[in-house]
Each structure stands twice: as C-alpha cells, then as structure tokens.
Amino acid sequence: MRKWMLFAVLMCSASLARADALAQLQAFINGVQAAQGSFTQVVQAEDGSLAPQQQGDFAFQRPGRFRWEVKQPYEQLVLSDGSVLLQYDPDLEQMTQRRVDEAIGASPAAILFGSGKLDDNFVLTPRPARAGMEWLRATPRQADAGFESLDIGLRDNLPVVLEVRDGFGQMTRIELDNLRTAGHLDDSLFSFVPPAGTDVVVM
Numbered sequence: 001m002r003k004w005m006l007f008a009v010l011m012c013s014a015s016l017a018r019a020d021a022l023a024q025l026q027a028f029i030n031g032v033q034a035a036q037g038s039f040t041q042v043v044q045a046e047d048g049s050l051a052p053q054q055q056g057d058f059a060f061q062r063p064g065r066f067r068w069e070v071k072q073p074y075e076q077l078v079l080s081d082g083s084v085l086l087q088y089d090p091d092l093e094q095m096t097q098r099r100v101d102e103a104i105g106a107s108p109a110a111i112l113f114g115s116g117k118l119d120d121n122f123v124l125t126p127r128p129a130r131a132g133m134e135w136l137r138a139t140p141r142q143a144d145a146g147f148e149s150l151d152i153g154l155r156d157n158l159p160v161v162l163e164v165r166d167g168f169g170q171m172t173r174i175e176l177d178n179l180r181t182a183g184h185l186d187d188s189l190f191s192f193v194p195p196a197g198t199d200v201v202v203m
Contacts, residue, residue: 046169
C-alpha cells in the first residue's frame with residue numbers, strides 16, 4: 001500500500017512539473033511581445049567534439065520579426081522583417097533571401113519568435129526538470145524540418161537554454177542571457193541593406 005502511495009505522489013509531482021513547463025512556454029509566447037538579449041552557442045558533434053563557441057545578440061518582435069547577430073568568432077546576420085528572411089555573411093560578401101513562411105514554419109525560430117499555434121507544427125513533450133529549469137521537448141511534425149528535436153529549458157516564464165538535435169547526431173546548445181522584455185522595439189532592428197557589391201541570392 002505504501003509503495004502505491006509513494007508512486008502516486010511521484011506521478012502527481014511529475015505531472016505538476018510537466019504542466020509548469022507547458023504553462024511557462026505558453027506564458028512566454030502570450031505575454032512577451034518583444035525582447036532582446038545576448039546568446040552563446042556551441043555545437044557538439046556526435047563524437048563529442050565541440051566547434052568554436054559563438055557569441056552575439058538577438059532581438060524579436062512578434063509576429064515573426066527577429067534579429068540573430070553572431071559577432072564572435074566571425075560575423076553573421078540572420079534577420080526577418082516578418083515577410084522576408086535574410087542571411088548575410090560579410091566574409092563571403094553574400095546575402096541570401098527567402099520567404100519567412102517557407103523558412104521558419106517548423107523551425108526553432110517559430111517557437112521563440114512566432115505567434116501561431118505550436119501544436120500545428122510540433123509535438124510538445126514535457127521533460128524532467130534539471131539544472132534549476134523546467135524542460136519541454138518540441139518535435140517537428142514535418143519530416144523535412146531540418147532538426148529532430150528542440151529541448152527548451154525555462155525559468156520564470158522565460159526560455160534560458162535551447163538544445164537542438166539534428167539528424168546527423170549533432171547537438172547545438174544555445175544559452176540566452178540578459179533577456180529584456182519590451183512592448184515594442186525600434187523598427188530599424190529588423191531592417192538591413194547590404195553593402196554595395198554584395199552578392200544577393202533569392203531562394
């Protein structure tokens with residue numbers, strides 16, 4: 001009898017933690033219309049080796065506008081104005097351009113920066129709490145989404161850590177820092193004109 005009571009308590013505690021992870025993500029999506037901060041990103045290969053750490057800044061304004069700017073160890077800019085997604089590589093003097101709905105419909109960016117119903121594109125599965133955060137796994141419903149799963153660590157209704165796993169056994173870990181919420185951000189953050197001579201590729 002005691003074993004069953006203990007099992008019931010453990011199951012109840014797990015359910016509460018899971019509901020909290022879902023509730024925190026929903027509170028972030030519904031309650032935070034704009035924010036900006038900084039990030040660090042590390043890619044771990046299947047054999048455990050690590051790529052050089054990337055650092056930069058990000059900003060977003062729902063629905064669908066965001067800026068993801070890598071500053072170290074090299075520069076790169078990924079930017080969406082809500083209709084067009086740009087990726088600019090200064091070293092290559094090249095910028096690619098594509099429609100937002102074709103690029104981020106079922107991507108990690110759709111969870112962080114979009115405003116649609118997540119259940120349409122993802123299966124959401126609560127994960128055990130760890131490192132002082134509640135965790136949630138988002139698995140894309142589309143087979144060609146470009147990644148296998150995204151684990152989101154949440155604290156105080158904000159995403160803190162993202163762990164993206166792809167089909168090649170790689171895991172990209174992104175830590176979000178200094179996240180500052182806002183009602184509206186300057187429109188200039190979500191516009192970009194490439195330097196003269198940049199090779200522009202429309203996809």
